[in-house]
Amino acid sequence: MSSDETGLPEGWQVRRSNTKNLPYYFHPDTKDSRWEPPAGTDTEKLKTYMGRYHSSKGISSSSFSAPEGKIRAAHLLVKHRDSRRPASWREPKITRSYEDAQHLIEGYRDRIRDGESLSELATTESDCSSASKGGDLGFFAKGDMQKEFEDAAFNLRKGDLSDVVATASGLHLIQRLE
Incomplete structure (x- = not known):
């Protein structure tokens, strides 16, 4: 995943928490992690990326x-x-x-x-x-x-x-x- 695709500043990644099963933001070089996007994020690109790759649309209540x-x-x-x-x-x-x-x-x-x-x-x-x-x-x-x-x-x-x-x-x- 590139910064162009996610809208995150260079080096930042979207990962998924094992305990909460929610996406979070991580920078592998600095080991910084956070729930909110870092400063400098292109929020429109991030919104599109998250909608495409990190949503669970259609959760069935019958299950x-x-x-x-x-x-x-x-x-x-x-x-x-x-x-x-x-x-x-x-x-x-x-x-x-x-x-x-x-x-x-x-x-x-x-x-x-x-x-x-x-x-x-x-x-x-x-x-x-x-x-x-x-x-x-x-x-x-x-x-x-x-x-x-x-x-x-x-x-x-x-x-x-x-x-x-x-x-x-x-x-x-x-x-x-x-």
Whole structure:
């Protein structure tokens, strides 16, 4: 994988974590590793590369069964400069305002309501590292997520999409999978 293909600065690579099964960024010469892309990354090239090679579109919910007391959901996260950690795999420093983030996520919500899948959009547009899995967060129980996120997710029926949910992490659209 070349810098021209990934958009990463020279020497940087995309690798996959064995423990989290998520992509991360690694520089073999310096042994530097990080979850967010390094400074100097061409985020548009990286977005295209990650969508092509590091997504798991089409995860079938029928191959999973929900453990007792747990649900499974996917989400699309849009961070803003006041988010708890204003950086992501797409952007090393997020500078957009809350209002700009709100406008973006409302546009994604409208696109999903018009027939696009949350999974497809999350793969390229979400500021969460779960983008590589189409936004799929796996199974979680009450107490595992931020309260606002958890309340919204547990109140959805399977297949339903939430309205915009604000947490300390940013703005979310949540879809209940199981």
